[in-house]
Amino acid sequence: MIRLLLADDQALVRGALAALLDLETDLEVVAQVGRGDEVVAAARAADVDVCLLDIEMPGMTGIEAAAALRAELPGVRSLVVTTFGRPGYVRRALEAGVAGFVVKDTPARELADAVRRVHTGLRVVDPELAAESLLAGPSPLTVREAEILTLALDGSPVAVIAARAHLTAGTVRNHLSTAIGKTGATTRAEAARVAQANGWL
Incomplete structure (x- = not known):
């Protein structure tokens, strides 16, 4: 059994x-x-x-x-x-x-x-x-980029995401910018949706 x-x-x-x-x-x-x-x-x-x-x-x-x-x-x-x-x-x-x-x-x-x-x-x-x-193929996102995009899913401002991730606002902006480029999106909200739709988050 x-x-x-x-x-x-x-x-x-x-x-x-x-x-x-x-x-x-x-x-x-x-x-x-x-x-x-x-x-x-x-x-x-x-x-x-x-x-x-x-x-x-x-x-x-x-x-x-x-x-x-x-x-x-x-x-x-x-x-x-x-x-x-x-x-x-x-x-x-x-x-x-x-x-x-x-x-x-x-x-x-x-x-x-x-x-x-x-x-x-x-x-x-x-x-x-x-x-x-x-x-x-594999996710183009790094672990940190995926984490930041996950935190961005609810539309939180950069300062809030930075506080949650224990990073500076500038570092969060850099990660978001890179993730937007990798997903072919034009905004962080779109990048988060693309990543979620592909199962990368």
């Missing part, structure tokens, strides 16, 4: 996934959480084999949760199951140690098969997303 944890902030989605996966004779959902920062503790407590992670969750993203799992519970495999099939997400997830990446409209039988394959040590990535990820 393969023991599963489901992590998704939408209870309805978690319930539907659990119902589908529990129909399989060799799969058992033994834990469910609605926040990314609850994944490691729940996985440890329930002695799970595979964690199915959404990307956008409160507390910690699914990608961050996968990295935490790899560091703290290296025997537990993780599979991203998300609505957000952005090429940058695929690359970042694989770099964080995710063993699989599929979208939520994957047929139930294929999802169950992906879980089994991930459990045996294989890597499973939605073929269309894999192709898009290869074509898109």
